[in-house]
Amino acid sequence: MATAVGIMGGTFDPVHLGHLVAAEEARLRFELDRVIFVPNGNPPHKPEYVVSPAEHRYAMVVLATASNPHFEASRLEIDRDGPSYTVDTMRFFRAELGEAARLYFITGADAMLEALTWRQPEEIARLCEFIAVARPGYDLDRLAGALGPALYARVRVLGIPAVEVSSTDLRRRAAEGEALRYLVPPPVAEYIRANRLYAEGNGGD
Ligand code: ATP
Ligand code: MG
Numbered sequence: 001m002a003t004a005v006g007i008m009g010g011t012f013d014p015v016h017l018g019h020l021v022a023a024e025e026a027r028l029r030f031e032l033d034r035v036i037f038v039p040n041g042n043p044p045h046k047p048e049y050v051v052s053p054a055e056h057r058y059a060m061v062v063l064a065t066a067s068n069p070h071f072e073a074s075r076l077e078i079d080r081d082g083p084s085y086t087v088d089t090m091r092f093f094r095a096e097l098g099e100a101a102r103l104y105f106i107t108g109a110d111a112m113l114e115a116l117t118w119r120q121p122e123e124i125a126r127l128c129e130f131i132a133v134a135r136p137g138y139d140l141d142r143l144a145g146a147l148g149p150a151l152y153a154r155v156r157v158l159g160i161p162a163v164e165v166s167s168t169d170l171r172r173r174a175a176e177g178e179a180l181r182y183l184v185p186p187p188v189a190e191y192i193r194a195n196r197l198y199a200e201g202n203g204g205d
Contacts, residue, residue, distance in 0.1 A: 004102035018163040054078035063187040103128040109138035125154040174198035
């Protein structure tokens with residue numbers, strides 16, 4: 001059977017259980033051989049706060065994915081100069097995997113709802129299908145209307161156990177010295193502490 005690969009893009013500042021549950025549920029439901037986590041280099045959509053250095057975000061993704069033999073971390077976007085565009089990333093993986101491969105871009109409902117703001121969404125939809133996973137607070141029922149019929153036809157909607165956690169909340173928690181336990185894998189919590197990411201109290205246990 002042709003290989004099947006899911007690409008999980010994100011800022012991952014830090015990676016958390018919401019990302020991991022989404023990736024694993026997508027893997028099981030769509031019988032993916034691999035899920036590749038691709039941390040953004042210089043994210044075009046995050047001007048509102050200072051993103052942690054790419055090497056820290058990548059290191060946390062490596063730690064978070066190490067225990068799952070189907071998960072991988074990719075340096076593709078962080079090694080690229082300038083902003084990262086999903087269309088370029090999917091072009092890369094399509095070229096690498098060949099036309100026969102099933103290729104998916106896995107996103108949460110919030111990101112999927114913004115797909116029309118991405119560079120060349122029709123081209124992305126030609127290169128791969130989307131797996132849109134449920135995320136608390138975002139209404140997947142709005143997707144069809146928000147994306148229009150052509151793009152929506154390439155979206156596979158996936159219900160997953162709700163994990164109401166965001167990197168924004170984790171950065172705040174770390175800064176205020178609140179626990180990160182059970183919201184990020186233990187080695188990620190340890191990495192955040194050891195490197196004093198997100199400053200101040202920096203996440204007790
Ligand atoms: P931030 O708060 O900094 O935006 P985030 O938690 O949204 O961080 P991102 O790195 O922005 O994490 O997200 C990467 C991808 O993972 C996006 O497609 C996003 O929709 C998805 N995602 C993030 N958190 C969850 C969650 N709790 N459940 C399902 N999908 C999620
Ligand atoms: Mg986000």
